[in-house]
Amino acid sequence: MDVVSASAESPVTYPANTVPEALLVLADGTVLRGFAFGAFGTSIGEVIFNTGMTGYQEVMTDPSYNGQLITFTYPELGNTGVNSDDKEADVPQIRGVIAREISPCHSNWRSEEDLETWLKKHGVVGIRGIDTRALVRHLREVGAMNGAISNDGTSASNLLAKVKKAPSMEGLNLAETVSTNSPYTWKALTHTFFDQRLQNPPQRPYRVVAIDFGIKRAILERLVAHGCEMTILPAYSTLDMIMAYEPEGIFLSNGPGDPATVISGITLAKELIKKGNLPIFGICMGHQILGLAFGGKTFKLSYGHRGLNHPCGRPGQVEITSQNHGFAIQADSLPNNEVEVTHLNLNDRTVAAFSHRSLPIFGVQYHPEASPGPHDADHHFGRFVSMMRRRRI
Known part of the structure; x- marks a missing residue:
C-alpha cells in the first residue's frame, strides 16, 4: 500500500496549514498522512476496522476494543455528538480513532458534548482525512496489525520502530x-x-x-x-x-x-x-x-x-x-x-x-x-x- 496524503483525497474541513499533521504507521511499513484531532501525543495498538453506520460512542466505550486503534468505515463521525446515556463504560476504551472526516458541528436533542472535545478530555488520539476505504482494503488483504497514530512530530521511522516492539494481540490478556x-x-x-x-x-x-x-x-x-x-x-x-x-x-x-x-x-x-x-x-x-x-x-x-x-x-x-x-x-x-x-x-x-x-x-x-x-x-x-x-x- 502506498503512502496516502490527506491533501491528495478530497478537500478537508479546515486549511491544512491550521491543523497539525498526524501520521498513521502500520507494522508492515505503510504510512498514511492525515490531520490531527482529539488528544495530543502518540498511541500504539492493533489497527482494526468497524463497518457500522451508527453507534460510534458505544463502540469507542466498549471494553472489548481496549488496546485497539479503530478505523470507522462510515465516512463522517461526530455529527450527533456524545451523551451520557450511550456509553458502555465510564470512559473511552479505544487507544485511537481513524476517520475519513470529523463533523465540525454536532446536532442531536440528546447531545451533551462534541466528539473531539470528549476525546481530548479522555486522552484519545485521532487521525482524520485519510482514505479509510483504502486502509480497510489493505487490512482485509494482509490482516489486522499493530500501528501507531501520532501528532506530536515523531518521525515515521521512529514510530515504526516502536510499533514493531509492541506486543501482538495474540497472546495478550487484557x-x-x-x-x-x-x-x-x-x-x-x-x-x-x-x-x-x-x-x-x-x-x-x-x-x-x-x-x-x-x-x-x-x-x-x-x-x-x-x-x-x-x-x-x-x-x-x-x-x-x-x-x-x-x-x-x-x-x-x-x-x-x-x-x-x-x-x-x-x-x-x-x-x-x-x-x-x-x-x-x-x-x-x-x-x-x-x-x-x-x-x-x-x-x-x-x-x-x-x-x-x-x-x-x-x-x-x-x-x-x-x-x-x-x-x-x-x-x-x-x-x-x-x-x-x-x-x-x-x-x-x-x-x-x-x-x-x-x-x-x-x-x-x-x-x-x-x-x-x-x-x-x-x-x-x-x-x-x-x-x-x-x-x-
Missing part, C-alpha cells in the same frame, strides 16, 4: 485490565424504549452473577429488563466467591484480548460446568472461554468481525447480528458428544453459537444486546431466563 476490581450490583434499565422491562417480569428476580471480562452496560441493562438481579464480580473470581451469592445463573461477559490467555476464567468455567444444573450463558469472550473450558481451541481471525450486519443462523433461521471480536472457536475442536454448534456466521462459517447437549449451558459469539445494531438476537436473553425458570420448578 480482560483482567478492564475488569472491575470489586463486586457491585446493577439494577438500571436503559432510557431507550426497546430496552425497557418486559411486560411480564418474574415475581422474584433471578439472581445472576456476571463475571466481568470487559462487560458492556447494555448487556447488564438487557438482563435486568428480562428479570435478572445482577451482581458483577471481577475476572479473577473463584468458585467460592461466586457461590457465596447463591446464584441461579452465571453470565460470562465479553472482553478484549486473546481468550486463551484468560486462564483464571477458563479454570473457573470448568468448575462451574461441573455444577451440572447451574445455567451458564456466555457472550463473545465469555462464549470463547466456555468453548475453551469444554476442551476446544480458539484462533485469531485475519481481520475480525466488527459491525452491525453480520448474518448468523441455522437452517431456516437467520439473524442479522452485531459483532466485535478478533478471535473465534475452532469448530472441530469442540467435543461433539457434549457440545452442539447451533449457529454459524454465514459469511465465513465460523462458530457463532453453541450449546451443551444436556446441561443448561450455551454461548453466543455475537452481541444479542445489539448496542448499537439490530434486535434479531434478543431472544437469547429469554432463553437464559427460561433455563433459570425451569431450575426453580
Whole structure:
C-alpha cells in the first residue's frame, strides 16, 4: 500500500496549514498522512476496522476494543455528538480513532458534548482525512496489525520502530485490565424504549452473577429488563466467591484480548460446568472461554468481525447480528458428544453459537444486546431466563 496524503483525497474541513499533521504507521511499513484531532501525543495498538453506520460512542466505550486503534468505515463521525446515556463504560476504551472526516458541528436533542472535545478530555488520539476505504482494503488483504497514530512530530521511522516492539494481540490478556476490581450490583434499565422491562417480569428476580471480562452496560441493562438481579464480580473470581451469592445463573461477559490467555476464567468455567444444573450463558469472550473450558481451541481471525450486519443462523433461521471480536472457536475442536454448534456466521462459517447437549449451558459469539445494531438476537436473553425458570420448578 502506498503512502496516502490527506491533501491528495478530497478537500478537508479546515486549511491544512491550521491543523497539525498526524501520521498513521502500520507494522508492515505503510504510512498514511492525515490531520490531527482529539488528544495530543502518540498511541500504539492493533489497527482494526468497524463497518457500522451508527453507534460510534458505544463502540469507542466498549471494553472489548481496549488496546485497539479503530478505523470507522462510515465516512463522517461526530455529527450527533456524545451523551451520557450511550456509553458502555465510564470512559473511552479505544487507544485511537481513524476517520475519513470529523463533523465540525454536532446536532442531536440528546447531545451533551462534541466528539473531539470528549476525546481530548479522555486522552484519545485521532487521525482524520485519510482514505479509510483504502486502509480497510489493505487490512482485509494482509490482516489486522499493530500501528501507531501520532501528532506530536515523531518521525515515521521512529514510530515504526516502536510499533514493531509492541506486543501482538495474540497472546495478550487484557480482560483482567478492564475488569472491575470489586463486586457491585446493577439494577438500571436503559432510557431507550426497546430496552425497557418486559411486560411480564418474574415475581422474584433471578439472581445472576456476571463475571466481568470487559462487560458492556447494555448487556447488564438487557438482563435486568428480562428479570435478572445482577451482581458483577471481577475476572479473577473463584468458585467460592461466586457461590457465596447463591446464584441461579452465571453470565460470562465479553472482553478484549486473546481468550486463551484468560486462564483464571477458563479454570473457573470448568468448575462451574461441573455444577451440572447451574445455567451458564456466555457472550463473545465469555462464549470463547466456555468453548475453551469444554476442551476446544480458539484462533485469531485475519481481520475480525466488527459491525452491525453480520448474518448468523441455522437452517431456516437467520439473524442479522452485531459483532466485535478478533478471535473465534475452532469448530472441530469442540467435543461433539457434549457440545452442539447451533449457529454459524454465514459469511465465513465460523462458530457463532453453541450449546451443551444436556446441561443448561450455551454461548453466543455475537452481541444479542445489539448496542448499537439490530434486535434479531434478543431472544437469547429469554432463553437464559427460561433455563433459570425451569431450575426453580
